[in-house]
Amino acid sequence: MTPDEMKKLVAQAALEYTKGHAVLGIGTGSTVNHLIDFLADVKGDIEGAVSSSVMTTERLKKVGIPVLDLNDTGPLEVYIDGADEVNPHFQMLKGGGGALTREKIIGAASRQFICIADESKAVDVLGKFPLPVEVIPMSRSYVARELVKLGGQPVWRENVVTDNGNVILDVHNLTILNPKEMEQTINNIPGVITNGLFAWRPADVVLLGGPNGVRKLE
Ligand code: 5RP
Numbered sequence: 260m261t262p263d264e265m266k267k268l269v270a271q272a273a274l275e276y277t278k279g280h281a282v283l284g285i286g287t288g289s290t291v292n293h294l295i296d297f298l299a300d301v302k303g304d305i306e307g308a309v310s311s312s313v314m315t316t317e318r319l320k321k322v323g324i325p326v327l328d329l330n331d332t333g334p335l336e337v338y339i340d341g342a343d344e345v346n347p348h349f350q351m352l353k354g355g356g357g358a359l360t361r362e363k364i365i366g367a368a369s370r371q372f373i374c375i376a377d378e379s380k381a382v383d384v385l386g387k388f389p390l391p392v393e394v395i396p397m398s399r400s401y402v403a404r405e406l407v408k409l410g411g412q413p414v415w416r417e418n419v420v421t422d423n424g425n426v427i428l429d430v431h432n433l434t435i436l437n438p439k440e441m442e443q444t445i446n447n448i449p450g451v452i453t454n455g456l457f458a459w460r461p462a463d464v465v466l467l468g469g470p471n472g473v474r475k476l477e
Contacts, residue, residue, distance in 0.1 A: 260470045263289070265377035266341075269468030270294040272475075273339050273375045274301070276464070281306035282332050284365040286340025287315050287358035290375050294339060295319055309335060311365050312358035313422050329368060338369035342376050342462075343388040343455070349374065349462040349476070350438045354391030354455030357421050363453050367460050374462035378469035385438055389414070389429035390445075391455040396426050398450020405448045406430050409441075425452055 260268075270293035277283055277298065285291060285308045295315070298305065299322035307325035309332055310316040316326050329335075340362055344352040351374060353359055366372050390411070394402045403413040411430035419427055435441050438458035445454040465476040 262377045262379060265468035265470070266290040267293045269375045269377065269466050269473050271297055272466050272468070272473040273373055274298075276337055276339060276371070276373045277301070277305070280336045282327060282335060283308045284335045284338030284369050285310055285315055285319065286338070286362055287312040287356045288341040290341035290377070291315065291339070292318060294375065295322060295324070298322065298324060309365055311340065311361040312356070314356070314358070329365065335365065335369040337371045337373060338365050339373045339375060340366065342374050342380055344382045344385050345374055345376060345380055345462065345465055346382055346385050346438070349465055350385065351457040351462060352385045352388055352390060352435075352455050353457055354393070354427070355388065357391065357416070357419055357427055359391055359455045360393050360421070360423055360453050363457065363460070366457060371464065372460065372462045374465045376465070376467055378467040378474070381467055384434060384436065385456070386433040386435040389431045390433055390435070391416075392428045392430060392445060393421055393423070393425050393452040393454070394428060395450045395452065399426055399428065402448050402450045403428055406445070409433070409444065423452065
């Protein structure tokens with residue numbers, strides 16, 4: 260089974276969590292793209308979705324699902340998104356697709372966070388995947404120097420501008436033994452919008468797709 264087939268499998272399993280909810284929060288990435296394709300078949304039950312990126316917005320619109328503003332919907336019942344890494348405490352490292360800030364906002368505004376991923380994303384310790392940090396453009400070099408002090412090696416994701424008009428530093432070589440502390444420390448650096456650690460608001464349910472089916476952790 261290819262990683263993409265595992266993503267498709269887990270995306271299909273996530274449909275269960277959309278039932279009975281007229282408004283959904285929808286993340287970003289290749290796993291979520293499969294979910295959107297499945298949602299196209301049940302769109303009659305969906306009033307609309309709050310989208311975490313321009314990419315997701317376009318895909319939702321393409322399949323005929325109205326995109327709603329989080330300011331108008333109020334709190335959401337469910338948010339479904341992928342991850343680059345997820346640890347046994349359901350804390351995640353996200354932002355490989357650069358949508359981390361809006362993902363974090365919608366995750367925070369949702370009662371249930373469903374993480375969908377292929378099983379290769381399950382790790383014991385976060386940090387092997389470079390940690391994305393979204394920063395205000397003028398702060399890029401300053402923030403990079405501060406990240407070096409924390410033991411990381413930041414690399415500017417060149418030619419990428421986020422949906423919010425900012426830039427991304429991918430921080431390599433971090434072994435994140437205390438994700439909550441690291442999330443807070445990085446977010447305290449002036450110029451940082453947010454970083455890709457989802458430790459203070461972990462997932463509530465993790466669905467992992469693999470060759471033997473979908474494993475549900477909750
Ligand atoms: C985007 C993300 C994605 O959820 C993460 O990168 C996983 O993506 P994929 O489903 O393509 O493996 O955080 O910002």
